[in-house]
Amino acid sequence: MTKGLLSRTWFVVSVLALTGLMAGVVAANVLVGRQGERYTASTTLAMLPGPQIPADQVAAFWEVLGRGQATRSAAIVLGDGRWLEGAAAAAEVPKGELALTSGAVVDTTLIDVTMTANTPGGAEAALQSVITEGAALAESVSGPYRLEPISSPAGSAQAMGPALVQVRGACAIAGLLIGAGAGFLLSRFARRAPSRAGEPHGARLPLAGTDPVDGSDVQNTHRRRAEVRIR
Numbered sequence: 001m002t003k004g005l006l007s008r009t010w011f012v013v014s015v016l017a018l019t020g021l022m023a024g025v026v027a028a029n030v031l032v033g034r035q036g037e038r039y040t041a042s043t044t045l046a047m048l049p050g051p052q053i054p055a056d057q058v059a060a061f062w063e064v065l066g067r068g069q070a071t072r073s074a075a076i077v078l079g080d081g082r083w084l085e086g087a088a089a090a091a092e093v094p095k096g097e098l099a100l101t102s103g104a105v106v107d108t109t110l111i112d113v114t115m116t117a118n119t120p121g122g123a124e125a126a127l128q129s130v131i132t133e134g135a136a137l138a139e140s141v142s143g144p145y146r147l148e149p150i151s152s153p154a155g156s157a158q159a160m161g162p163a164l165v166q167v168r169g170a171c172a173i174a175g176l177l178i179g180a181g182a183g184f185l186l187s188r189f190a191r192r193a194p195s196r197a198g199e200p201h202g203a204r205l206p207l208a209g210t211d212p213v214d215g216s217d218v219q220n221t222h223r224r225r226a227e228v229r230i231r
Contacts, residue, residue, distance in 0.1 A: 016179040016180065016182050016186070017176050017177075017179040017180035018179070019179050020174075020175035020176050020177070020178050020179020020180070020182070021172050021175050021176045021179065022175070023175045023179075024171035024172040024173070024174055024175025024176065025171065025172050025175070027171050027175070037118070037159055037160070038116055038117070038118060038159070038160040039116065039117060039118070039119060039120045039122075039123045039157040039158065039159055039160065040114050040115065040116045040123060040157065040158055040160055041114065041115050041116075041117075041120070041123035041124040041126075041127045041153045041156045041157040042112065042113065042114045042115075042127070042151070042153070042156050043112075043113050043114075043127060043131060043149060043150075043151050043152060043153045043156065044105075044110055044111070044112055044113075044149075044150040044151045045074075045078075045110065045111045045113065045131070045135075045147045045148065045149055045150060046109055046110055046111075046147070046148045046149075046150050047065060047070060047071050047074060047109045047110075047111065047142065047145050047146070047147055047148075048065075048109070048145060048146055048147075048148055049061040049062060049065065049144065049145060049146075050139075050144045050145055050146045051146070052144060053144055061144065061145075064143075065109050065145060066109070068104060068106075070109075070142040070143055070145050071104040071105075071108075071109055071110070071111055071142070072104045073138075073141050073142050074104075074111055074138040074139070074141070074142045074145075074147065075102045075103050075104045075111045075113075075138075076102070077134060077137050077138040077141055078102040078111065078113050078130065078131075078134045078135075078138050079100055079101055079102030079103070079113070080134070081100065083100065083129070083130040083133055083134050084098050084100060084126075084130075086129050086130075086133055087100070087115070087125075087126035087127070087129040087130050087133075088126065089129075090125050090126060090128070090129035091117065091121070091122040091123075091125040091126040091129070092122070092125075093117055093118070093119070093122045093126070097117055097118050097122070098115060098116065098117055098122075098126050099115070099116040099117075100113075100114070100115055100116075100126075100130060101113070101114045101116075102114075110150065111147070113127065113130065113131065114127070115127035115130065115153070116160065120157035121157075123153075123157045124153045124154055124155070124156065124157050125153075127153040127156075128152075128153045128154070131149070131153070135147050
C-alpha cells in the first residue's frame with residue numbers, strides 16, 4: 001500500500017512539475033514579446049588639439065584640454081535632442097523609438113556616445129547620423145579642438161537586458177518548482193481525505209477505566225435482591 005501511495009505521489013508531482021515548466025516557458029515568451037528587445041550602439045570620440053594650433057603651443061592646449069571643460073561641452077552638444085530628427089530619417093525608424101546619450105569620460109579627453117533603438121541596424125545608423133551631423137558643432141563650441149573617432153558605430157549594437165534564453169530558463173525553473181510543490185501538497189491532501197472520511201462522527205466511546213454495562217448483569221442483580229427480601 002505504501003508503494004502505491006508513493007508511486008501516485010510521484011506521478012502527480014511529476015505531472016504538475018512538467019505543467020509548471022511549460023507554463024514558465026510560455027510566460028517567458030509572452031513577457032519578452034510584450035517588452036520587445038532593445039539594442040544600443042556606441043562609439044567613442046577623442047578630443048585633440050586642432051591642426052591650426054602652432055607646435056610650440058600644443059602643450060599648453062593639452063593642459064587646458066585636460067581640465068575637462070572642452071570635452072564636457074562637446075558631449076552636451078552631441079547628446080542634444082536636435083539630432084534625433086535626422087537620425088530617425090537616416091535609420092528609417094520613428095523618432096520616438098530612439099534614445100541618445102552622451103558623456104565625457106572622467107580624467108580623459110574621451111567622449112562616449114550611445115544610441116538605443118528597436119533593431120541593431122537602426123541603432124547603428126542613427127548613431128552614425130548623429131556623429132556626422134553633430135561633430136562640427138561640437139568642435140566649434142569646444143575651442144580649437146577636433147574630434148577623432150576611436151571606434152565606429154558599425155557592428156557595435158548589443159541587446160539590452162537579459163537574453164531570451166536567460167528569461168526562459170528563469171521562468172521555466174520557477175514554474176517547475178511551483179508545479180512540483182503544488183503536486184506534493186495536492187497528493188498529501190488526497191491521502192489525508194479518505195482517512196478522515198472513515199472516522200465515525202459523534203460515536204460515544206466508553207470512558208477510560210470503565211466497562212460497557214451488560215443487560216444480563218442488571219437482571220441478575222435484581223433477582224438476588226428479591227430473594228433476600230423473601231427470606
